[in-house]
């Protein structure tokens with residue numbers, strides 16, 4: 001179940017192993033989407049993330065929503081990135 | 088099998104050392120991602136949804152037992168215990184870590200393997216008939232010619248930055264098991280009336296956004312001139328292929344724009360103006376490579392082999408079914424070609440675990456001459472099995488989950504990795520294939536030969552355009568839909584399937600395919616496969632079955 005409001009967060013792949021990561025409020029990268037910093041407009045988050053090119057590759061903004069158990073990406077592609085292959 | 092010489096080995100070692108330095112410089116920030124990306128891609132390393140993906144080249148789909156064991160080792164040590172065989176006869180690993188790739192490539196190099204030219208706008212892995220050298224309908228073993236083309240195209244300085252990637256396939260049999268018509272260049276080995284060996288040359292085939300069946304550029308080019316003629320084609324493409332639009336950059340678009348006659352004129356003019364001497368293949372050169380593929384020391388057929396085989400078939404219905412579908416005639420009496428299905432029901436097509444790969448390597452030694460082949464339909468082949476050993480082989484395979492008896496049937500589905508792994512995907516392929524295979528399995532023998540092919544986006548790695556039934560994943564406002572085509576074929580009568588109608592939602596795929604199959608089974612004439620029925624009756628009955636009166 002979701003509350004209906006969508007936010008923006010910043011995701012990328014970790015440089016050394018390619019794992020999906022999310023930019024956190026502390027300015028670091030986390031593999032857990034629950035740790036993602038989210039805002040109505042993630043432009044500033046993206047700029048902060050892009051300033052750390054050694055940690056992660058190809059940062060971009062995604063839509064997320066609040067679900068029962070924390071944040072959840074909107075859209076199948078990002079859900080698969082967040083939670084793994086469906087097979 | 089072809090063995091590397093000292094030059095090849097040294098080259099690979101140097102290449103790994105060079106790559107190790109590049110990775111170190113990327114990890115310490117000396118190289119930006121923009122600078123590093125083309126370097127990793129040149130070694131077969133992509134970045135996908137969850138991890139890096141390494142594509143390892145398997146030239147013309149031929150592997151030694153030692154190489155198969157290395158693929159198992161890589162799966163176990165660097166991945167999550169499995170690999171995925173592709174429609175280019177290569178293997179991909181989905182869970183690779185960048186910082187481990189130098190060691191991984193060093194391990195691969197110990198068995199003469201690498202990921203070079205599995206990405207980038209260069210000449211990619213040369214593909215061929217997985218039954219090469221053992222097929223009963225073959226004029227000659229095509230692999231020596233594949234090897235010659237591989238050596239010529241590897242790091243060819245003039246063709247390392249083509250307008251777009253370039254794929255060459257070679258077949259030497261009456262039945263095309265290499266999808267030759269849908270390659271940038273397709274070569275059919277032929278013998279002239281005078282008995283000279285050469286090739287019919289097709290050009291401009293391909294799938295993707297603009298699917299086109301290749302056209303004959305030249306009826307016959309003698310082996311001697313093979314490389315100079317290929318070089319002339321590549322030069323014309325390199326000079327005139329479009330570089331302004333990635334979607335129009337493949338040679339098929341150039342051939343379409345010029346027309347095949349003008350393309351032929353341009354190639355012939357280039358060829359006439361070239362100095363052929365450096366590329367002409369001397370008879371001794373060809374003979375030396377042919378010798379590397381000399382047939383193994385086959386034994387005479389055992390006196391009781393056929394009786395024992397017949398008794399096993401009689402006694403075991405599962406084995407009998409496997410023999411019906413997975414065992415093919417061999418040119419040597421007493422031997423059979425066995426296709427090991429990597430399409431067990433409900434599992435991702437084309438995947439093999441490390442344990443399965445180790446077992447297959449062992450079986451290639453006990454039941455063959457240490458050789459394994461990869462098919463473009465994502466299965467593996469043991470090319471030299473004694474007919475008297477088939478029952479024992481089947482039992483060993485079945486015990487390891489490799490006993491699926493479905494080669495060429497409806498559950499032998501080609502599927503690309505799709506949205507579960509691939510960053511370019513629009514929709515998932517694997518779950519669709521798993522569900523459809525399970526759904527059709529009960530009646531697949533009644534359906535008969537059936538090629539179902541699924542791609543997760545228009546790049547068509549799953550060859551959907553040339554499936555008897557093709558399924559293409561599309562994204563409609565964030566929802567997965569599947570566009571269905573019918574009547575395609577990748578064999579010597581290659582054809583692009585026709586779109587049946589508007590895309591169906593994921594849960595509608597099985598039902599739509601059922602309806603298409605019902606029409607085919609109702610309208611087919613004796614022995615007719617779906618593409619022939621489609622050609623004869625047209626698209627309307629199929630469209631009507633799925634979408635009602637049209």
Ligand code: SF4
Nearest residue numbers: 503509512543544548
């Ligand atoms: S067809 Fe598309 S989704 Fe499938 S592997 Fe190729 S690029 Fe990825």
